[in-house]
Amino acid sequence: MDTRIAHALVRFGLGRRGEQELPSDPVAWLTRQLDGADPALALGGPSAADGLLAFREDRKDRQANKGQADAAAPTRVRDMVKPDFVHLGEYVLTTDAQFRERLVWFWANHFTVSLRHGETAAVMMPFLREAIRPHVNGRFVDMLFAVMRHPAMLIYLDNAGSVGPNSPAGLKSHRGLNENMARECLELHTLSPAAGFTQNDVTEFAKVLTGWSFEINYNPPQYLFRLNAHEPGPKIIMGQTFPHGAEGGIAALTWLADHPATHRHLATKLVRHFVNDDPPPGAVARIETVLRVTNGNLKAASLELLRLPEAWQPLTKLRSPTDFVFATLRALDLPSDKRPSLDGVFATLGQPLFNAPEPNGWPDKAADWAGPEAMLRRVDWAYSVAGHAGDLDPQQVATTTLGPLLRPATSLQMQHAGSRRDALTLLLTSPEFQRR
Numbered sequence: 001m002d003t004r005i006a007h008a009l010v011r012f013g014l015g016r017r018g019e020q021e022l023p024s025d026p027v028a029w030l031t032r033q034l035d036g037a038d039p040a041l042a043l044g045g046p047s048a049a050d051g052l053l054a055f056r057e058d059r060k061d062r063q064a065n066k067g068q069a070d071a072a073a074p075t076r077v078r079d080m081v082k083p084d085f086v087h088l089g090e091y092v093l094t095t096d097a098q099f100r101e102r103l104v105w106f107w108a109n110h111f112t113v114s115l116r117h118g119e120t121a122a123v124m125m126p127f128l129r130e131a132i133r134p135h136v137n138g139r140f141v142d143m144l145f146a147v148m149r150h151p152a153m154l155i156y157l158d159n160a161g162s163v164g165p166n167s168p169a170g171l172k173s174h175r176g177l178n179e180n181m182a183r184e185c186l187e188l189h190t191l192s193p194a195a196g197f198t199q200n201d202v203t204e205f206a207k208v209l210t211g212w213s214f215e216i217n218y219n220p221p222q223y224l225f226r227l228n229a230h231e232p233g234p235k236i237i238m239g240q241t242f243p244h245g246a247e248g249g250i251a252a253l254t255w256l257a258d259h260p261a262t263h264r265h266l267a268t269k270l271v272r273h274f275v276n277d278d279p280p281p282g283a284v285a286r287i288e289t290v291l292r293v294t295n296g297n298l299k300a301a302s303l304e305l306l307r308l309p310e311a312w313q314p315l316t317k318l319r320s321p322t323d324f325v326f327a328t329l330r331a332l333d334l335p336s337d338k339r340p341s342l343d344g345v346f347a348t349l350g351q352p353l354f355n356a357p358e359p360n361g362w363p364d365k366a367a368d369w370a371g372p373e374a375m376l377r378r379v380d381w382a383y384s385v386a387g388h389a390g391d392l393d394p395q396q397v398a399t400t401t402l403g404p405l406l407r408p409a410t411s412l413q414m415q416h417a418g419s420r421r422d423a424l425t426l427l428l429t430s431p432e433f434q435r436r
Helices: 003-011 026-032 039-043 048-064 076-094 098-110 118-135 140-149 151-156 168-173 180-189 199-208 246-257 260-274 281-293 298-307 321-332 372-386 394-405 408-415 420-428
Strands: 212-215 222-225 235-237 240-242
Touching: 003 026, 003 394, 026 298, 039 076, 039 098, 039 118, 048 076, 048 118, 048 151, 076 118, 076 321, 098 118, 098 260, 098 298, 118 140, 118 151, 140 151, 140 180, 140 246, 151 212, 180 199, 199 235, 199 246, 235 246, 240 246, 260 281, 260 298, 281 298, 321 372, 321 394, 321 420, 372 420, 394 408, 394 420, 408 420
Parallel strands: none
Antiparallel strands: 212 222, 235 240
């Protein structure tokens, strides 16, 4: 394994799985992964409509059995969600489309929807399948539309019930705006604060998005623009006027998606995630230019990452807990019946799946993951996992997984370890394994 292949597997991938065949041309291998549809979509799974229907029926049951139902009893949503998460974990551990999967998780974190808002559980996995995966190699504006209309985001950022104060529904109910989705779209999803938008711009955009909701009582439940809840009249955002109605929201999102500040924001985040905690300005400028000249083509931007000289320099990023867990289990490549349970692992390591504490998602810098207690938890978990490895040869795992990235000092420490388990623990907690 040469260094470029090792970098392709670690920096842009999920880590080598056992002794999987190595690509002869790492850039071509990564490029091919962005062709065609996401292979994970072929696995299927419940839709957002299925999730909302399950949630609706659970709610009916709770109302009918108020004061009697056992809160711990299985529900339709829980029964639907659990196998979906198991299938996702299995896919990540076995997929060869590693770069594509890394991009899926990057964009899912960019457009964070968190299970901390409990009602999102029913539509979390459909959100990945319907709003993220189909657009990873498409246009940013299409992903933005899919995200902003998806029940998961409408629930998480409370836009489903946002009502224009002067709309028929607002005048009747005296309900008003909820600015959450408008604020996070401007601040996190598109422009970023560097664009200089104001609180008035947030309020105006929230008016634009009034009526963007869904109807859970339809069969099937689906997105719905509620005209009677939409704030009447034109709205002005950063000097741009947008018309009344659903077309105003479409025009606003189209404008935001192609704004220079959005291109710069997305470019910075992509380079930070894949290249360096402190994004090199030249690398950011290259990705930004590609986004500008292609009108937000995400495949083109992803492929430009592979052409950055900085992308093939020594690895400096620290694997997040999620990256670390999946890379570890891929490296050991244990049969499914020999793998340790993942229940609670991500929470123990500080990154429970799809459970970010805030809408800005999980952090992407080493300093946020490298605290003493956090690193000790990684050591404890690595030792626990190493106990499942049976008669695996730690030196062979090290060579197979890291190739030229393996430091002689780590190899020597492993040779002097008191047991196979200790040697594997040293490998999994070594600086070179922790980096990506």
